[in-house]
Structure formats: C-alpha cells, structure tokens
Amino acid sequence: MKRREFIGLVGGAAALPILQPFAAQAQQSTKQHRIAYLALLSGENTTYAKPLLQRLQELGYREGQNMVWDYRSAEGRTELLAQLASELVRAGPDVLIGGWGTLAPKAAIAATRSIPIVFTSVGDPVGAGLVKSLREPGGNATGMSALAADIAAKKLQLLNDLVPGRKLVAVLGNPDTPYTALALKQIKTAATIMEMPFTVFDARTVDEVPRAIDRAIDAGAASMLVFEDPVLLGALQQIIDRVAKARLPAIFGPRECAAAGGLIAYGPDQKRAYRIAADYVDKILRGASPASLPVQQPTKFELIINLNTARELGLSISPTLLASADEVIE
Numbered sequence: 001m002k003r004r005e006f007i008g009l010v011g012g013a014a015a016l017p018i019l020q021p022f023a024a025q026a027q028q029s030t031k032q033h034r035i036a037y038l039a040l041l042s043g044e045n046t047t048y049a050k051p052l053l054q055r056l057q058e059l060g061y062r063e064g065q066n067m068v069w070d071y072r073s074a075e076g077r078t079e080l081l082a083q084l085a086s087e088l089v090r091a092g093p094d095v096l097i098g099g100w101g102t103l104a105p106k107a108a109i110a111a112t113r114s115i116p117i118v119f120t121s122v123g124d125p126v127g128a129g130l131v132k133s134l135r136e137p138g139g140n141a142t143g144m145s146a147l148a149a150d151i152a153a154k155k156l157q158l159l160n161d162l163v164p165g166r167k168l169v170a171v172l173g174n175p176d177t178p179y180t181a182l183a184l185k186q187i188k189t190a191a192t193i194m195e196m197p198f199t200v201f202d203a204r205t206v207d208e209v210p211r212a213i214d215r216a217i218d219a220g221a222a223s224m225l226v227f228e229d230p231v232l233l234g235a236l237q238q239i240i241d242r243v244a245k246a247r248l249p250a251i252f253g254p255r256e257c258a259a260a261g262g263l264i265a266y267g268p269d270q271k272r273a274y275r276i277a278a279d280y281v282d283k284i285l286r287g288a289s290p291a292s293l294p295v296q297q298p299t300k301f302e303l304i305i306n307l308n309t310a311r312e313l314g315l316s317i318s319p320t321l322l323a324s325a326d327e328v329i330e
Contacts, residue, residue, distance in 0.1 A: 032068055033061065033285055036093035038085055039073035040104045040230050047256060048100045048120070051271040055278035074104075076234045081107035089115060095281050098143070101230055102128050102178045109141055116284045119143035120277045121270065123179030123228070125295050134295040142290040143280060144273040145297045146228070147182060153190035154301075155251050155266055159223040160196065161321055162249045162264075169198040170216035170248075172239070173227035176204055183227055198225075209235040213242045221248065228253040228267070236260055247313050258304040258329060263313065268298030302326045 035056070037049060045053075053069075061067040070091055074080040085107040088096060096112065098105025098119040105119035109130060123146050125131045132138035134145065159169055171187060173180045184200065191198050199219055203212040209232065216224060224243055226232055232239065233254075240261045243250045251264045258265035276296055284290060306329040310317050322328060 031066060033066060033095075034068040034070060034091065034093040035061075035095050035097065035281060036070040036088040036091065037072070037097045037099060038081065038088055038104045038108050039071065039099035040076065040078065040081060040101055041099070041233060042073055042075045044073060044099045045071050048270060048274060049097075050274075052097070052120070052274040052278045052281075055275040056281065059278065059282045061282075073099075076230065078103055078230065082110065085111035095284050097277065097281065098122075098141075101228075102130075103230060105130055105141065105143070106178075109139075113140055115140065116290045117141035117143075118277050118280045118284070118290070120274055121146040121268075123147045124182040127182055128178040131295055134297065136291070137293065137295060138291050140290050142293040142295055144277055145295050146268055146273070147179070147186075148268070148298050148301070151267065151301070152183065152186035153194065155225055156187070156190050156194055156196050156198075158264060158266060158303075158321075159225065159249065159251055160194070161318065162315060163222045165222075166194070166196045167222035168220055169196060170213075170219065170221035170224045171198050171200045171227070172203060172209075172212055172216070172224055172232065173200060174204055174229040174231045175202050177227075177229045177231070180227055180229065187225070203231060203235075206231060206235040206238070209238055210242060213239065213246070213248075217246050217248065224248055224250040226250055226252045226257075226262075233257075236262075244309070244312060249313060249315060255302055255304050255327075258306045258309075258327075261306065261309055263306055263309045263315075265302070265304040267301060269300040269302050272300055273298065304329065 063069045072084040072088055089111045096108050096115050096117045098108045098117055100121050102122045105122055108117050117140055121144055125145055130141050201212040201216045203209045249263050252262045253267035255265050280293055303325045304327045305325045
C-alpha cells in the first residue's frame with residue numbers, strides 16, 4: 001500500500017467518530033415541528049402574525065424543512081372557532097398559537113388541555129380564565145397580555161388634547177367581549193381622575209355599529225374611543241367612514257386602524273408582542289412548560305397619527321403631539 005493511501009485511510013477512520021455526532025445533529029435539526037395557528041380575523045397570517053413568522057425564521061425554523069405551519073382562520077366568524085380549533089388539535093401540533101384577541105385562545109384551550117398553547121394579545125388572561133395568574137399560568141397556556149394599567153388614561157388624554165375642554169367622550173364597545181369589562185373599568189377610573197365625562201355605546205354585532213355611532217352623535221359626543229374587539233374590527237371601515245362623515249375624532253388601539261384611515265391608534269407594540277410569542281414557541285419546543293412561563297405584559301406602546309384624516313376632519317395636530325408620535329401617516 002502506498003504511504004499516501006495509508007495516511008488517507010487512517011485519517012478517514014479517525015474522522016468517523018467526529019463526523020457521527022455532526023450527522024446526528026443534522027438529523028435532529030431537520031425534525032419537523034408542527035406549529036398551528038388559530039386566527040379569528042381574516043388575513044392574520046400576513047398582518048398580525050407576520051412578525052411572529054419572521055422571528056421563528058430568525059430562530060432557525062423553516063417551513064418545508066423543519067417546520068410545518070398549520071394556519072386556520074375563522075375569517076371573523078366567531079362561531080367557526082371551536083370547529084377550527086378541533087381540526088388543528090386532531091393534527092397533533094407541538095404548539096398551538098392563539099391569534100389576535102381572547103376568543104381564539106379560549107377556543108384553543110377548550111379543544112385541548114395537553115397541547116401547549118401560546119396566546120398573542122389577550123386583554124385579561126386571568127379574567128378570561130386562560131391562566132391562573134400572570135406570574136404562574138399553571139396550565140397548558142401562556143403568552144402575551146394586551147392591556148396595561150395606564151393605557152386608558154393615555155387615550156383619554158390624547159382625545160382631550162385634540163378636543164380640549166373635557167367634552168363628552170363616546171366609548172364604543174362590545175359588552176360580550178371579555179376584554180371590554182376590564183378596559184371599561186380602567187376607563188371609569190381614568191375618567192374620574194381626569195374629570196372627563198363619557199358614555200358607553202354598545203355594539204354586539206356589525207349591524208349594531210352604525211346605530212351605536214348615531215346614538216353617540218345624537219348624545220353630543222365630541223370624540224370617540226373605540227375598544228379593540230373582533231366585532232368592531234370587523235366593522236372598522238364602517239366606523240372610520242361614519243365618524244369621518246360626522247367629523248368625530250376617534251382613537252383606536254391597533255396600528256392597522258390608523259393605517260386604514262382612523263385618526264389615531266395607540267396601543268401595545270404588536271410587532272414586539274408577536275416576536276416575544278415566537279420566542280415562547282421556541283422555548284416550548286425546546287422543552288419548557290407553558291405553566292412556568294409567565295404571561296408577558298406590554299412595556300412598549302405605539303402612537304400612530306393619520307395626518308390625512310386629521311386634515312379631512314379639520315383638526316390641527318399640535319407640533320408637540322406630532323413629535324411624540326412613533327409614526328405619522330401622510
């Protein structure tokens with residue numbers, strides 16, 4: 001045997017024990033993780049969930065390689081959530097993500113108490129019965145809360161800046177949504193401290209929205225605060241068009257509302273929340289238990305001002321308020 005051949009043979013033999021762990025690692029990295037996502041609203045996979053998917057990719061998850069992405073949407077029809085949740089559970093996901101709001105995660109938890117669930121933007125996880133406490137969820141679900149203690153006061157202050165004089169604020173909400181009760185409690189506390197009058201106008205269905213806004217106008221409301229709710233988001237364009245026609249300044253929560261033509265949006269940084277939700281998915285896939293992952297509360301908020309809408313309403317936005325905005329739409 002030639003010396004070069006002998007060296008090559010010995011070198012190859014010596015390399016085998018080293019190569020085997022790398023081969024095992026490569027096989028492990030290509031394991032298929034099934035991640036399910038239950039959405040209430042239409043298009044969540046390209047809007048709210050987009051930062052989550054981007055973060056999962058940064059963490060090394062690739063659809064078609066080591067991740068199966070199982071997405072189902074109720075397209076705004078709450079009555080479909082239970083059926084879709086059951087379909088996702090039957091497919092046996094490693095993690096089930098409850099999309100925007102409270103109703104999708106509630107449907108997910110009703111469908112399974114064993115599969116880990118990560119919710120993305122629940123207003124009151126404890127009050128809705130999703131977790132035992134924020135610090136120690138205790139069950140198979142954890143995730144992101146979407147409500148902070150001082151957000152109501154900030155929204156009322158923004159409306160007072162736009163329409164000075166502490167004039168009547170109309171609050172548009174759906175009393176059947178778990179989020180509404182907690183948000184309304186905070187509004188009452190903040191309004192009392194700020195001495196701002198307000199009246200609540202209920203809308204349980206999309207058809208009730210125009211009548212609720214008309215009642216607010218008839219009551220002499222000078223501005224409107226719109227709660228984050230699936231029904232109201234489903235009627236978003238109706239709300240925007242109707243308050244514009246009445247020249248009624250309105251403040252919303254999600255950024256998408258200002259992008260659609262709403263005057264102001266103020267709320268948690270949804271992009272950041274969904275990225276943190278992706279981190280939780282990764283932790284769970286690596287062995288963490290949802291019961292031990294505390295529910296995260298928002299710490300960063302976004303102020304979006306639609307200057308085009310302000311001009312159409314004949315409103316003058318102060319330079320100070322514009323300077324404080326995270327984004328100005330022109």
